[in-house]
Amino acid sequence: MVKHRRYTPPLNRNFSIIQQGTVQLPLRNNLTENIRTVQASLGNSSDLVKREVLIPAPFAVKGAILYMEGLIDDQLLNQFVLTSLLVDTPQNLPHNDGSPQQLLESIQRSALTIGKVRSFTIHTKMVRYLLEGHAILLLDQCPKGLALSIASTEFRAIEEPTNQVTIRGPRDSFTETITKNTVLIRRRLKDRHLRLEVLKVGHVSQTNVGLMYLTNIADKNIVTEIRDRLKAIQVDGILESGNLEEFLLKDGYSPFPMIYNTERPDVVCANLLEGKVAIIVDGTPFVLIAPAYFIQFLQSAEDYYEHFDITLFLRTLRYLSFFVAMLGPAIYIAITTFHQEMLPTQLLLSLTTQREGIPFPAFVEALIMEITFEILREAGVRMPRPIGQAISIVGALVIGQAAAQAGFVTPAMVIIVSITALSSFIIPAYNLAIAIRMLRFLMMVLAATLGYYGILIGLFGVLIHLCSLNPFGVPYLTSFAPMDQEAQKDTIYRAPIWSRSLRPRHTAHKNPTRQ
């Protein structure tokens, strides 16, 4: 049973190791001393680049630019920082003979031709900025520095989605850079109500986690709760949104996924419009969407881009294959070992003759085949690409023919396992497919001990469990239980877009109408 208490975040401890390790040192007047302190706190790391400069006359002030090699864009540094400082500054700045501190301020205001410039006075901040890809400008006799945002944008380009493929629909997918990802969303929703809050999670990784929602639609309580939970996370590093997902759901266990993840910006936008919250984690192209319902995992983006009657067909197929993937081998075991009278005579004859001489009971037979298949599947995913073909050949031969010919398993079982495997691939969400795959083994055990009766017990167990899930205060089986007449327009079938004037009740009650 999963209960999500609303909890208040624990008091913000002074959690940063850097903060603990280094003293909250203010910057000194002496430039060399300042530089030495930075170098010391980074352990004289060899990728820290120090470029000493002299702001030309009439100022003739010594200064230094510090940056981490590779984290900043060299071209931007040359073009907009060094050029401005060393070539243009003398002409443009007022000759007020002031202190270097005033000079720094006028550089910030009038000389630098880059967008984001922030000043700081303590070392910890400076180190943080350095590590985030800023260039640092320090001047002699000045206890203040400037952080220049010229971070390198050399990351993977926007590519086609690889996991959530559609025939028709946008071809862009998220990348590992949070700024690019938020841009992909902003470009689609040009509304002032779209909010982005960036939090830092992980006291070592200092990962940027973006919280995006439409403030006029999303339920405030849900947003607050997610924000609180994110803030409460105490961990050294968040490397993928999956790490966050577990933290967000740590109050209860369920094999079923309760947070949706997607690499498609269009899916995120559709969900934002339904009042959900997107959680974008820097360093991964998988964006989380919370709260998620069960039915969402059986939907694909293409359902909304193709004609609506096609969707009815495809979704029916998916719901069907959901059950096939979960129950396929279990039903076969139950029928052939308990309920032989349910088969048509001809089918019974065909099955029973296949089983002549098979040394294992049907359950063991199914188990062998299912495990073999899982091994093959995992091997196929994990294997270096060039060897990929070998696996499919071995797999097809081992599973398909040799096992049946050698008399270890019946051809019927091979068919059942193959159909089950295919069905589990139809489910659009990979994490739901895994959950079902695990339940499949449970169902097989129940079927082998109690027959259909056992399957029914198992199904009831799963149903009760699903009904009890309540992630972020939204019933997991929403639009089936509790039954929601309006939401049926986008459940098993999808009504034409023009007829769906209402947003989902649970997440968007603040602003319920679309049209």
Added chain:
Amino acid sequence: MKKTKIVLLLIVILTVALTGCWNRRELNDLAIVVGIGIDKKDSHYVFTVQVINQIAIQSQTKVESRAPVVTYRIETDTIFEGIRRLTTVSPRKLFFAHLRLVVLGEVLARQGIEEVVDFLVRDHEFRGDFFFIVARETTAAEVLEIITPAELIPSVSFYRTLSTSARFWAPTHSVQLAPLVTDLLTPGKNPVITGLVVVGNSPSKDSTQNVQKSAPPTQVLLFSIGLFHNGRLVAWLNEGESKGYNYIVNKISSSVAPIDGPDGQNIILEISNSTTKLRSQNQDGRPMIMIEVNTEANLGEINVPIDLKRPGALSDLERSLENKISSYIFEAIAKAKSYQTDVFGFGGVIHRADPQTWKRLQPNWDQEFVNLPVEIVARVKIKKSGDIVTPLREAIQKSKRAQ
């Protein structure tokens, strides 16, 4: 609150244990029984089961030399005892859920089938969708030992023959367990069971040699309907009477009816649809049964030179088919009356229409049935003449005359 939880938990745990009996059996531990034969020999039963020989019909390692089925025969005082005693010969447990056919020997049928039916209804493993059949002038054991062509499993073969012929050829009647029991129990109705005869009696009929020829030396044919009275077989209807029976009980879905044309040559009509309504009418305080048959027919085969374009030609044919149907029905009733057995359920019709009269008639119904007046109204409509109108013979003669 805690108490409710405990009670709920108990209910759940107890209901898990409260299921019916079931048993885990692998498919290759089963001996699938497709046919049962029951004969009476002196005072005890001869019980025959036809079991599928899985090894022989396995597609990969097909052992041609083995027969597709095995029959086990055992003499026993009671049937249930016989089934259990068969474990001494069969290596696998007999599995009856896929039973297709129960063959009753004629001797047993004439002595009474109640005991057999009692067992079949009582035992939970039987599914009740199998057919009953009587082995006419032979024993059930003999019938079940015959290897049949076309269908691999003889019982399945008989089962399908019976269901097909009941649908396309009128004189057979398929009887399953539940209707049979109902007919046995209902006052004012007696059951019927279709009979089956063995044609040709070659010594190799029980081996696969029987099916190695294109014309198997021994074959099994469905015959006609056997009338029962108080659970005992009393008489066999002939083909026409069997058709009459099926017209009365509204079991004709498609059939073929020959009617006499001029010169004794035949015109064959195909019955495409036929419905029968039975009604009871009071006539001077005595009940009378009205049989109303509405039939649709098509022209099937015409061996007579008649001019179908003549107005009234078709209605002439309709009238003759009406007469034919009426005579089938009349003969069937006459035969049943002569054995005092109401196999048509006329008693039930009277019971439903006029319970008071039925109460009076019931104690002596067999006698009353014999004197029951019956009126037959047959209406025939010929719908289609087939792909041609003029009979070919007529057309040929015409064209020759024209030369």
